[in-house]
Amino acid sequence: MLNFITRRVFLSIFSLFGVILITFMLVRVIPSDPASQWAGGRVTPEQAEVARKELGLDKPIYIQFGYYIRDLLKGNLGYSLMTHQPVIKELKRRFPATLELVLFSCFFALIIGLPLGLLSAKAKNSWIDHFGRFFSIGAVSIPSFWSALVLQLIFFSILKILPYGGQLSTKVILFQDVPHVTGFMFLDSLITGNFAILKDFLKHLILPAICVGAYTIGLVARMTRSALLEILSEDYIKAARSYGLTERLILYSYALKNSLGPTTTVVTLAMGYALMNTFLVESIFSWPGIGKYVANAVTCLDYPAIIGITILGACAYIILNLITDIIISLDPRVKL
């Protein structure tokens, strides 16, 4: 088991190396002139030469790769072309907002997806099951950036019960003391006991969280259903049935527990997808997270920022995969 985890960690380090190599190739192989971009617009050949020296572009390619790795290890992702701020600083500042959105959306996904999958499996091939199938496939097919617009239209423009976007209302920001302890708005308002801000925050959170979580809801529901069905056909369930245990007891305390493994796997993976969806949704809801930064960086073709986000996103994905595999390996039924 420990052996497996060590091997898996090494594999993750290799993946990380792969990410670095591919992003390096993106930066260097694709024909573009980083030097003149760095110096800014039209440059004389001398200025370009200076910029090339500054960026180390006059060195052989493998030395450049060494520099690139060295910079990354130091946590240096370069400077944004838009804001001239270090990319890592900007990402750090925006990360809590995005993480909060992802975690809340996965929470929604669990409280909706799990019961739906359970009901579908319980009543296999009934209308509930068919509805569940349609609903979950629908949820993974809906473009998050479209559902965001539609929800805004319904809840802001027509019903006028939820705010348009942002993390807090302007009124709250102006007239209340917004706490900054951890950077996570939910925790901050909870710690300081400021429930007015908490309420305002949750009101702003609900629409983006639904849009980001829709995909995850579908995945969780499907996965729970198929995992449960597989377990319900196992011998020990048949044995439990033949002992005359109630269907309720069998389902909740014998089958559900064992089906949680695959569902956890899906949730961690779906968090990766949720992260991608925040890239599309945050700018619509003016959510002050990484996604909004991505949308801006892509519009202005801010290459250092794009690379920084790509590396960060890939790292998050690799870590999630690692956690998933370790969770699976904790299941005593899995032979390694």
Next chain:
Amino acid sequence: MSIKSIFFNIPAKRKLKVLKEYIYLLKKNKLTFTALIIILSLVVIAIISPIIAPFPYHIYGEINPQDKLLQPSRVYLFGTDEMGRDLFSRVLYGTRISLLASLIAVVMGLLIGVPLGLMAGYYSGFIDEIIMRIVDMFLSFPPLLLAMAIAAFLGPSLQNAILALIIAWWPWYTRLIRGQVVSIKEKEFVRAANAIGTPSWQIMYKHILPNCISPVIVQASMDLGGIILTLAALSFLGLGAQSPTSEWGLMLTTSRKYFLNAWWYSIFPGIAIFITVLSFNLLGDGLREILDPKTKKY
């Protein structure tokens, strides 16, 4: 007889019989069959869209400012956009762009991914190691993220977005095929073919490939939808089709400025994406049930 037999050297009559059996199974699965019908009609729409569009010139960016942002009416079924163009014509034409783009991306992905997966699985050892390590590098990225980064570096355009999607998608097919090949290659029929001296490429393509085709069909049908969604997402970020192309994601991103006063502008392109992606996903899900001998029901 399973789906793979249509690749075998058997009389056309028997191939037809196999196909008929699968069409019968499809018809029994109503949701899947509906999805298939929708997809077929979308294909027809994609082919004839410039002919049936009420305002064909609006597709290619002709502007008509006096009719801008009109509500859906009998003249403009889906209303008009900020340039006064008929949204119905543009959404219809968007079908062609999305279907063609995702077909190109999936076919290219298969053409790159399948042979590599066959080789990796069949020749284990060094070749396997090299191919799979490269695949692992690509799979370390979430697909949308990699496609986004590549598209940004290639420069924003529809062609580059498709290229980026191909680069991000082929490794999934390689891994899928390799897994299948590894489980099949030790079977007796492969060893028998080997024993009578069949060349390796012939074993790979004639004996192994048809036996691992079912999961590929399912995956490809899901991916046709997934790539439409991802392409729309890239266009939404400004990395795909550029104005005035009638692409769904691009229409959605332009509509953001106007949609609170012009709901129709955002609603219809989005519905088009949703229905198309949903149909491909339903088809894939149904095919998985039909092609898998364990869940196949007569």
